[in-house]
Amino acid sequence: xxxxxxxxxxxxxxxxxxxxxxxxxxxxxxxxxxxxxxxxxxxxxxxxxxxxxxxxxxxxxxxxxxxxxxxxxxxxxxxxxxxxxxxxxxxxxxxxxxxxxxxxxxxxxxxxxxxxxxxxxxxxxxxxxxxxxxxxxxxxxxxxxxxxxxxxxxxxxxxxxxxxxxxxxxxxxxxxxxxxxxxxxxxxxxxxxxxxxxxxxxxxxxxxxxxxxxxxxxxxxxxxxxxxxxxxxxxxxxxxxxxxxxxxxxxxxxxxxxxxxxxxxxxxxxxxxxxxxxxxxxxxxxxxxxxxxxxxxxxxxxxxxxxxxxxxxxxxxxxxxxxxxxxxxxxxxxxxxxxxxxxxxxxxxxxxxxxxxxxxxxxxxxxxxxxxxxxxxxxxxxxxxxxxxxxxxxxxxxxxxxxxxxxxxxxxxxxxxxxxxxxxxxxxxxxxxxxxxxxxxxxxxxxxxxxxxxxxxxxxxxxxxxxxxxxxxxxxxxxxxxxxxxxxxxxxxxxxxxxxxxxxxxxxxxxxxxxxxx
Numbered sequence: 001x002x003x004x005x006x007x008x009x010x011x012x013x014x015x016x017x018x019x020x021x022x023x024x025x026x027x028x029x030x031x032x033x034x035x036x037x038x039x040x041x042x043x044x045x046x047x048x049x050x051x052x053x054x055x056x057x058x059x060x061x062x063x064x065x066x067x068x069x070x071x072x073x074x075x076x077x078x079x080x081x082x083x084x085x086x087x088x089x090x091x092x093x094x095x096x097x098x099x100x101x102x103x104x105x106x107x108x109x110x111x112x113x114x115x116x117x118x119x120x121x122x123x124x125x126x127x128x129x130x131x132x133x134x135x136x137x138x139x140x141x142x143x144x145x146x147x148x149x150x151x152x153x154x155x156x157x158x159x160x161x162x163x164x165x166x167x168x169x170x171x172x173x174x175x176x177x178x179x180x181x182x183x184x185x186x187x188x189x190x191x192x193x194x195x196x197x198x199x200x201x202x203x204x205x206x207x208x209x210x211x212x213x214x215x216x217x218x219x220x221x222x223x224x225x226x227x228x229x230x231x232x233x234x235x236x237x238x239x240x241x242x243x244x245x246x247x248x249x250x251x252x253x254x255x256x257x258x259x260x261x262x263x264x265x266x267x268x269x270x271x272x273x274x275x276x277x278x279x280x281x282x283x284x285x286x287x288x289x290x291x292x293x294x295x296x297x298x299x300x301x302x303x304x305x306x307x308x309x310x311x312x313x314x315x316x317x318x319x320x321x322x323x324x325x326x327x328x329x330x331x332x333x334x335x336x337x338x339x340x341x342x343x344x345x346x347x348x349x350x351x352x353x354x355x356x357x358x359x360x361x362x363x364x365x366x367x368x369x370x371x372x373x374x375x376x377x378x379x380x381x382x383x384x385x386x387x388x389x390x391x392x393x394x395x396x397x398x399x400x401x402x403x404x405x406x407x408x409x410x411x412x413x414x415x416x417x418x419x420x421x422x423x424x425x426x427x428x429x430x431x432x433x434x435x436x437x438x439x440x441x442x443x444x445x446x447x448x449x450x451x452x453x454x455x456x457x458x459x460x461x462x463x464x465x466x467x468x469x470x471x472x473x474x475x476x477x478x479x480x481x482x483x484x485x486x487x488x489x490x491x492x493x494x495x496x497x498x499x500x501x502x503x504x505x506x507x508x509x510x511x512x513x514x515x516x517x518x
Contacts, residue, residue, distance in 0.1 A: 004028075009127065010035025010112030013320040014105070016312070019216045023101035026169070028131045031112060031123060038114025039123055042328045046117040049334060050076070050198045057336055058202040058326050059117075080196035081161065087154035087205055088164060090139030095152070096440075097167070100138050102213020103149065103156050104130050106319075107204065115322045116203035117334070125160050125194055132189045133169025134159065137179065144421060145342035145432030148323060149210035152433065157204035162186050162193030199326075207323040211345045214436030215315050218352060221443050222308050224510040225450065226301060229359050230263055231513040232450045233297040234270035235457025235473045236366040239464055241280050241377040242294045244271040252298065259305030264298035269517045274470030276461075291375070293365035300362045304355035311348035318345055342432030346415035349435035356442040357407040360449040364400040367453045370460050371397055383459045383487065390490045393456050396497060400452040403445040410438040410445075444505075451501040454509065455484060462486045472516040479503060479512050 004027035007018045011032035021027035049056045055070045071079050108126040111118050136159035142151025158164040162183040186193055247264040271277050326336045369375045371382045384392030414435040420427040458480040461469045469477055484496035503509050
């Protein structure tokens with residue numbers, strides 16, 4: 001699937017970079033031999049409990065509200081299969097491949113911990129599906145984010161049993177467009193379907209893996225998008241004849257917020273060598289101060305950075321966690337617990353959605369200023385070629401405004417909601433899966449809003465000629481010109497917006513800005 005080195009599972013907690021490598025770029029996985037030894041030893045504990053006439057939750061009882069129902073030994077395999085089939089109850093659109101692979105990988109990580117009670121063959125089968133590029137179909141709705149992401153994880157487990165539907169990687173990391181029965185996909189690569197035994201059904205579905213995977217991917221994307229936001233802001237500040245003096249290090253030190261200082265340092269670097277900025281420095285400029293959307297950029301962008309930093313701390317702790325119920329302790333006890341509750345992850349997913357909306361909102365305000373002749377300091381209305389005949393970038397700003405409005409709705413927390421389930425046994429849930437789903441849409445929207453600001457800033461910089469842009473902002477403007485034309489009569493604008501969005505979301509804008517940073 002990939003030329004990337006294998007990611008070792010079971011020797012130590014996975015890093016965020018490990019997760020991205022496997023779920024997004026197709027890196028293979030390998031199971032640490034010592035992990036399989038731990039798994040086998042713990043399975044011995046479960047086998048002993050299975051022979052005990054006294055009931056043990058998840059081993060010889062039903063689940064959830066049926067936890068007090070004893071299940072006879074001859075019905076337990078059917079119990080495990082029934083659990084997975086009944087819980088694979090997702091509905092709606094298919095979830096993205098990288099999110100499904102995150103479910104597979106992060107559940108594998110917990111299985112390999114030796115604390116869940118599954119057999120080694122279960123661990124090996126999960127790794128085999130990942131390495132074969134077999135991606136079970138998981139549906140949008142179904143998880144309440146409390147007893148783990150039950151429905152999404154059940155769809156994964158169902159595929160390992162040779163049931164349900166999957167997509168299979170064909171070549172060049174492109175999944176097939178055809179839905180394939182899991183039994184056919186497993187047979188094609190020589191994977192034997194699993195027949196689950198005591199405890200294994202629960203172990204496969206009790207986890208925060210879906211919401212955690214979405215959190216890790218979101219943090220990875222935000223790292224580039226927040227740098228992109230800084231360069232987009234620099235293009236706006238520069239082309240609107242703003243000042244970089246307000247980003248001085250000594251001013252930032254008066255309020256020692258870490259993210260703010262980082263954003264301000266980027267802006268100083270992007271604007272420090274700009275001929276446009278230097279062209280209007282001095283008392284003759286006449287302006288006392290820039291508008292908030294320009295002047296307060298480090299404060300807004302920096303808050304998002306600090307939020308992401310806190311979220312990364314939570315993600316790191318969760319990557320080091322063993323999430324299952326019941327769990328087998330190091331001294332061999334099998335204990336029920338509440339670690340499957342998604343509250344820690346759900347809260348930071350919502351927290352990030354708030355910051356994403358704020359960064360997009362201030363970006364759209366900078367774009368709007370660039371198009372308004374009353375505020376853009378000498379540029380034509382809407383940056384149009386022939387004012388009155390041409391509309392320029394008027395409707396591009398409408399698109400940004402529409403996205404920002406939607407992002408504000410996505411910023412409403414999912415984690416404050418709870419709908420009881422399982423006959424009131426699961427009477428408080430996290431809604432973390434929903435928080436992750438809306439954050440993914442929010443991050444996509446942020447990339448599009450920033451692309452519109454960059455497209456606008458590039459045209460505004462061109463219109464400042466013969467004044468020259470700075471090295472970083474000029475390099476980004478030149479990159480934009482490889483996919484979108486400069487000032488001139490109106491043309492079909494949507495392809496330009498989509499092309500610049502692709503540059504933003506691929507990280508190309510962030511990379512070229514870093515390459516030209518002084």
